[in-house]
Amino acid sequence: MPSRRTLLKGLALAAAASAVPLPALADASADAFAGASVDAYVPPLRQMRGMWIASVANINWPSKQGLTVEQQKAEYLAWLDLAVQRKLNSVFVQIRPTADAFWPSTFEPWSHWLTGTQGQDPGYDPLGFAVEETHKRGLSFHAWFNPYRVSMQTDPSKLHPDHPGRKHPDWILPFGGKLYYNPGMPEVRKFCQDAIMDAVTRYDIDGLHFDDYFYPTSTTAFDDSAAFAKYGAGFPDLASWRRHNVDLMVSEMQQRVREAKPEVAWGISPSGIWRNKGTDPLGSDTKGGQSYDDLHADTRGWVQKGWLDYIAPQLYWYIGQPPADYSKLVPWWSGVADGTGTLLWIGQAAYKAGDPAQTAPEWKDPAELSKHLTLNRDHPQISGDIWYNANDLRADRIGSISTAVNDHYTRPALAPVLPRLAGGQAPHRPVLAYALRRSGGVEVRAVATGRDEPFQFAIFRFPGDAPADGFADARNLVAIVPGDRQVRWTDPDGKQGDHYYVVAVDRANRTSDPSHGFRVV
Incomplete structure (x- = not known):
């Protein structure tokens, strides 16, 4: 999605600028993904095979605002057909992209990504339809929520008159051309949880999914100083308080899901770097943006504390890429998840393969993504992948997707069982x-x-x-x-x-x- 690409753009450009990989690095990476013997490989009975279907900015579904009910339904069914064709078993569908709803919510207005007008009834229940049709095909439905983003523009007057951001103007803050709920206000955190749980409790979803956006920045340009003055007593600095606020959102969401629907999977797909080793000895051997510092998201801590059923880091880099090498991040994340009971799935950058904007030769190699899945085989902590995004799985530029499917999805696979549910009836x-x-x-x-x-x-x-x-x-x-x-x-x-x-x-x-x-x- 454009926002993810923006988040990673600086890192990608830096990687391209420091272009020429050293022979030793290239050789080491090649050995890493060649390590797993194809002949000895036993296809797993259970493996996450998912794709993200994004609604913000009409990236995937619906493809534009104002389509008829039948056109919206037909588009969604076509995405399910694609999932079946690509031998997937799960879809992650964005149903609350900008503090709005793809269902008749009592908390937030209908999404304008459906009709072009925020608050306008689309004439059917998109979430109810999507869940039912997904299950008819034997696919799991993971409801994808963005927790804090309110709008892709900064004028509160353009929100629906009944929008919570209009009724509670102190809840929202502008930053970077967007509006956000303020994560530091306890009433905001509870409201966001209530709005999300409305969908969890009313619909037969299989998973509750957050993406990689929490606080939008580490700078003072996101002016939450008033909330910090009111609620930040006892914290050594603004960053520690912000991380505490995000920790509360994550841990409380777990508690609420477990209480309401214990068989619903709860997980997050964070940006791929927690911290760099140069910043923290526990970090990865990378030199990219750090979620712990930049987004105040302690992703490693969530796994270690058992607050998630799964984590799906977005490892949107190629094997051998400086300053963030896929073949270094995979073992790092495997080590984080090892022994925790938190499942590890990898976010794969289908959008980069064959994209003319990507200058690295690795993204012009039809086998690059397949090599990622081959490397994953050497790490038993990894139990699958999620592909970003649906458009790119359909486009299959340079045949990269069909190559990965033909190499790795030769047999069907059930979705994984959450370890905490394995002993159930x-x-x-x-x-x-x-x-x-x-x-x-x-x-x-x-x-x-x-x-x-x-x-x-x-x-x-x-x-x-x-x-x-x-x-x-x-x-x-x-x-x-x-x-x-x-x-x-x-x-x-x-x-x-x-x-x-x-x-x-x-x-x-x-x-x-x-x-x-x-x-x-």
Whole structure:
């Protein structure tokens, strides 16, 4: 999205300016991503495969303001078709981009990115529609919220008359051509949480997702001095107080989600550098913008304190890039997440591959993004990736996306189970009614048991009886089919003598015991 690109633009230009990589650095990076043996690789049963669908500035959906209801719906369905085509299992959809709403909120007005007029009813419930259609395809829906951004312009009078920023002008501050809620005011923090939880509690979402924006800057140009004077007693400086405010937002959001909907995943996608080693010995071997200092976001601390279900750092740099090398940041983040119970997913810069504005030759290499996923295999703490953004997954400039998909998504994958939910009640074991040869392949029919209506059915095919550990990975997983009380699916590659098994999957991605096998005769 333009705002993310702006945040990273300085770093990207600096990298381009210090252009010529030293041979030793290039060799080390090549060794890093070549380390994982493709032949020895076992496709995982569970792997986050997501994409961001951005609404701010009409980046992805809807593509422009004022589309008809049917046009907006058709565009969204096309994004879901793309997700299925790219073999993804999750979408992260921005539904509160600028203190507004893609649902009939009682807290904030309808988003003007829908109709062109803030507060105007679009004629349907976009969030309700999106969640329902996403689940029909067996995809998980993560609702993406920007916590503090109010407007992409600085004139409060242009906000809807009933907007909280008009009713409480002391809540908002201008900076950098935008308006923001003031994170240092307790009433603002509670209001933002209330507005977000309205969607969490009313809709059947799978995840609550924040992006990388908290405080907009570390400078005094963001004038929250009055709030600091009122609430900052006991803090050594403005920066410490600001970090405390963001910490409260993160920790309190966790508490509220756990209390209201414990199976909803709560996570954040921060900018990729917490702190540089030159600033802090615990930091990464980088020289870029630091979220801890610049945005007052202690991303490493959130993971270490267990405040998130997952973290998805935006590692939008190529392998070997100075001053922020993907192959150095991946092991650093893996070390941060290791042993914490916080899942680690990597934000991938699909928008840079093949972009003419990117001068580095690495971004002209169709295999660069695939190399990122290969490098990830050497770090078991990483359980998947999220791609930014949907337009770029569709454009597939220079074939970089299809290369990564063909190299790494050869088998279907379930989304990961949150460690805190892994011990919950698993779905009942389904019944495999039959697996019969038909003209188009082998038709498999499975039926749920008990009161379960599985979210998905995972279908496995083996050349003979399944080994005891045959369901622990995806080597024999041939399909993940959206759930219902029963499912019928045809395997075009099935043949006589194959053995089929079916596993039920619930919304938390927990799996049942496999059904009895059925041999095709």
